[in-house]
Amino acid sequence: MNPQPPAPTCYRHPDRVTGLGCTRCGRPACPECLRSAAVGQHCVDCVRQAEGQVRPVRTVAGAVAPTRPTPVVTYALIALNVAVFALTAAQAGSLLDNDLSPIFRDWTLIPPLVGHGEWLRVLTAGFLHFGPVHLLINMFALYVLGRDTETVLGRTRYVAVYLVSLLGGSAAALALAPVLSSTAGASGAIYGLFGAMTVILLRLRQSPVQMLVLIAINLFISVSLPGISLWGHLGGLAAGTAATAGILFAPQWLQARSPESARAIGWAAVAAVAVVTLVVIVAAGVQRAL
Template identity: 40%
Template sequence: MEQAPGGPQEPRGPQGVPRLPDCYRHPGSETGISCTRCDRPICPQCMINASVGYQCPECVRSGSGTGHSASAQQPRTIAGGSLHGDPALVTKVLIGLNVAVFALVLSLGERFVSQLELIGYAFSPQLGEIVGVAHDQWYRLLTAVFLHQELSHILFNLLGLWFLGRMVEPALGRRRFLALYLLSGLGGSTLAYLVAEPNQPSLGASGAIFGLMGAFVVLARRVQLDMRPVVLILGVSLVLTFTRPDISWEGHIGGLVTGAVIAAGMVYAPRERRALVQSAVCGAVLLVMVVAVLARTSVLT
């Protein structure tokens, strides 16, 4: 194996077939990206956005090079978020909130559920009054996202949150991840409110979980991962959504689309105006939801 003039050795696979170099921090992870400062190959897990190209963690930590501001040398996620010691902190907090609400459901019973579940407009026998989003109870669009009644339901959703959250949160950063999760949950609730029967209650974190799934598809595409297993997982999830009984497909699809749109706005935003574009995308999605809920409310009332 010879070294090309003026550059590193060209790795070759079996029978001399050229292959991409391995990440210097993760042997076995091929990559076509190099640090703009030291020129070492870095995989998507290691690359940190810089004013031009990407940098490796060592160069960012050492602040090598001159003419860069302190903020430009801070490690950033692919979406521009800050890196932290615990990359899954928000995921753990969300799991804790879901478990805490589930404990309240077990202790307070059906009446507590009736006060928080998503319902469009109906008479509640438990509360003895008209309830619903159309009855000025907009909070139900969000509280239902943290509400579960069955142990199997919450276990399945929290397993998905733990699996997807540990991949999406480190890629976006804490604040962006939390915004995506909450807006995805609201997106699922909004579509359910628009399409489902107004007296049909629904609850659960599935819309937010599907939002993380949509975000993961966008992230995988952004860092050029093999999309086949990602598409397979998404396909199986959609088949289960439309074939299993008592599933709010509206919540799943609403969350999936919302999560994908927001994630695309976050990871494809231009670096120069990234925060502004990301905020605008989140604001636009929220505005669409508000308009849709107002329109549906005017029809029901």
Template identity: 45%
Template sequence: MTQVPGSPHTPQDAQGDGGLPGCSRHPDRPTGVRCTRCEQPICPECMVSASVGFQCPSCVRTGSGTGHPPGAAAPRTLAGSTIAADPRLITKILLGLNAAVFIAVLLNGGETGWLLRRLDLVGLVEPWPSPPYGVAEGQWYRLLTAMFLHAQIAHFAFNMLSLWWLGPPLEAALGRLRYTALYLLAGLGGSALSYLLAAQNQPSLGASGAIFGLLGATAVLLRRLNYDMKPVLILLGLNLVFTFLWPNISWQAHIGGLVVGAAVAFGMVHAPRHRRTLVHVATCLAALLAIVALVWVRTLQLLG
């Protein structure tokens, strides 16, 4: 885009606290927020609330809500994805998948345990029907299917409410593909740590690992945008207290999901603009390799 000297979008070299760039209209004000259309830094005074993120006054004046100013780059999310018309689509799909599996379990009636045993996360389950099955026997799909199972209505309701609350802002900030990758990797991270550290024959299921991953990612995103961290830190603290004090909760899945979700989000929102895709792919691959390594180590322990 051609820059006109003195225009609102002239690049600024000002650096504020922590190396943050200066606002494009007020260079002396450091900010971590950028216009979702032209990607210029904007301070709180210049932020104009939009359907996704914030826009600068110039983009609001020169464009309609769906296009972008002539010569300007197409609008992008904070992580560099194209802005979707429905920033809740993937979240709705995930909610639908969880609900469908939960209903399928309920419809099994007396055979509920049969379905759960074939999809939850276990090591070696010798007391259950032969042949033995589980991740240790090569059924790695259980690391994924366990993320969509809930044995109780309260467990299901709490996780789905959390998903609906945490998911859309992250989906809007990261974009659909990156958000999907983060959710799945966080859930797999929770499954992997539960598989590694939990008792050998202890079944484990639920979307909680992925939900904790979204919570960790939210904290990383708010820190990146220089927003008030107190609400999310209080929420995270309360959830961790319940994790370790409430009975029958897999703390391993919660911690695994939290760590992976925060790590993947950090790589996505802090990647250099000119190498975003490369850094994002490398971050996801590194998380996936770490998950595979944990599962491999545990499998060797069980079968060795």
């Protein structure tokens, strides 16, 4: 009489007898090591291998699309702006007159001071705000625009577009605003997000009319109300629009042959906008120092 073959045991738990098996690799496995699949059941190793072979879903900008997008960068930028405002208000001892604080005095964009070597003002001025109303308006706009822009562009590109827009607003204010003007606020960066969202809508083949109307209304307000930096708004709008167009359209225009080359072209376009912005800042700063 032939001996009875041994009962199969789980490939991960040799001490467990099982009559089940993976429908993908055929190895015997206990219920703990199996997962339901579209056809039959797969072992945990096959499930892990299949997950590693799934290509990530990417947005039109080439960023990996998160399954549950959380605008972490937008929230961080809002928190940073609020923290800086709270610090200036504490130093000044007033919410309304927070511009009297030492930080405000040292960070705001004043063209002659930038020209005499205080170049960091072109960046720090973008995190200052004149009073709580100015802060609330800008942070609400950042919250509304930033969430979708960050999701489409991805966090790294979003940060790049935001900073390039901020510098673009500072460059225009430095070059074209009155010499003794004092410019502060995140408006330049936020206008850059207006431009970025318009480009995103065009790339997605959706109507940008509502966004264009919103931009026009805000520019009209900038012209109508005194004390608002129109040039800073226009500079941020131009820089943000150009940088985002470089990310979303330049790879098509240059006929990129792979996702990697498309991403490289997009980054090169953002870098080009940043270089132009910095050249304008240096040239304007030197001119204002004379």
